[in-house]
Amino acid sequence: MNSKLINYSWQFGLFILLSLVIIGTYFYAPLAKGLGEYTRVMYFHVPAAWVTVVAFFMGAFYSFMYLRKRDLLFDFYAEAASQLGIIFCILATITGALWAKESWGAYWNWDPRQTSIFILLLIYGAYFSLRSAIEQNETKARLSAVYSLLAFITVPFFIFIIPRIYESLHPDPLVNTEGKLKMNAKMLTVFLSSLGGFTIVFFWLMHLKKTFIQLSIKLQKLTDQEN
């Protein structure tokens, strides 16, 4: 009993951290001058977007590893990272759209940030439709790995070219153009705690998925041996 509690103690810590983030968002962090209550969505929106990017990188990394090692394990990891990535991508898109409605008056107006996140959604959508169109595991792994790397190479282009074409109204999350912090210490505490909490949640989910994948492969091999 005692050792079990210790094993799970960091999850309790995470639970408390995220609870504090939620409370802090509404009761601790002050509002920025001249901005409405709706800006509080930032404490969830930016971390979700950040985790989307981390997941996208991890997906590309595991795809690369699959092509190098040809071990299906890496392909399942890449799929798992992308599954988590698409969830956070949708969360970031929705929270962003809600904020845009309050701030700019419309849910969607092709702001560069919205365009970028939408392109990531398209890539994830394409990645999963490709996977579902291939029956054979090894072919699926190979082709989706190549696609994921191809997308990984083109995505940086959007970061460079889209802001050149449409000027963004999107606020800079942490640092403004003059390199000064826009947030005061209280806001920053909540923001960074949320960012950290989201990142831990992501890696925890990723770890659970990896364990599950390893167990499924073991199970598959055992049933194959019996037949």
Added chain:
Amino acid sequence: MHNSFTIFLKDIRQELRSKAALNSILLFAIVTLTAISFSIGSFALNTDILAAMLWIIILFSALSGFSHVFLKEEESRTADTLKLIASPNDIFWGKLLFNLVLLLLVLFIIVPLFIAVFNFDVKNPGMFIITIALGAIGLSAGGTIVAAIIAKASSRGALFSVLAFPILLPVIILGITITRIAFKKTEIVLFIPEIQALAAYCVIVVTAAALLFEYIWND
């Protein structure tokens, strides 16, 4: 290099006899052009919108024809034959060259037709031609590698556009931007950063496609 050219010539010869890819890409371009022109009627469009329209026609015509190069090898079960007699590298360059020539041929017809139909002047034709040519290279490189992926998947129909769109989007965005400038202004300084970005995209995607092709082609 010699081998890629042999493969390219083989594809040209097949294409001249079946005309499958050329027909679909050229007819698609003409149908789209007609549809736009017809639905607009006699309204004069400003050049910003025309630039976007032109690139949409180019993108979707290219998408309608590009998948043929690998699909026809898979469907006629000649892919393994080809795999046994040529290296992946030679095959990739041969197929890329074929798609590029196909697209350039169609652009050669459709772009002058577009300008004639909508009756406007291109202020800087030189930059405009360079943009179209670079765009064609970028679209063929991205399109060819996605076509190779698609040929190995089972349900291909809509998948090609779905997969190719995010990869090709930078070409479209940059193409529209430069074309807008070329339709209105002449000063070369205005073009340089955008043309550089488009050229960089071409270099990166061609390189990535050439490196990744082997992983798609070899089972």
Added chain:
Amino acid sequence: MKFSVQGISKSFNFREVLKDISFSVPAGKSLALTGHNGSGKTTLLRILCNLLRADAGKMVFEKHGNEIKPVHFKNHFSLVGPYLQLYDELTAFENLEFLARLKNIEDTDNKIYEIINMTGLKGRAHDFVKTYSSGMKQRLKYAFALLSEPDILFLDEPTSNLDKQGIEVVYNIMEEQKAKKILIFATNDESDLKFADGIISVNA
């Protein structure tokens, strides 16, 4: 000249199709692969020709004391099988010419006509392959495989789709290949087995 294979294994979707296949064939010998439908004969042939990647195992082809890597197998091997088709929109001659260019074969025209005559397609060299019957296509595949004078000839179901004369032609080809070089074929036809110096039964 010697082709040796050690511990080839292959699984699809975690199902093991080939398990630890090993053999060695020297020049002047032949090997037959037998096994019921779906046993993995074709998979094995595809792996041997480097069309498919094995999960484990080693393949060594040795010629004049030099070891040739699997990437270069295609310069030395030819494969005839039902899943390898030729280009329908091209003529028989153009198909062979395409191959000859890729393989840098000299004196192309004479060699092509010679091989077309040998496989009994005389007079049809400039007809489109799509006008060929399935038996003639099969003969043309042999012409295609032999044009590059392969060190190892792989055949998958060598006599399927062929009439009596066709089988005669194929048997001559097999005889000749095995006398000088290496012949490896997969079959379920008892009468093909008379060309086999060794038999491996592929049964996963």
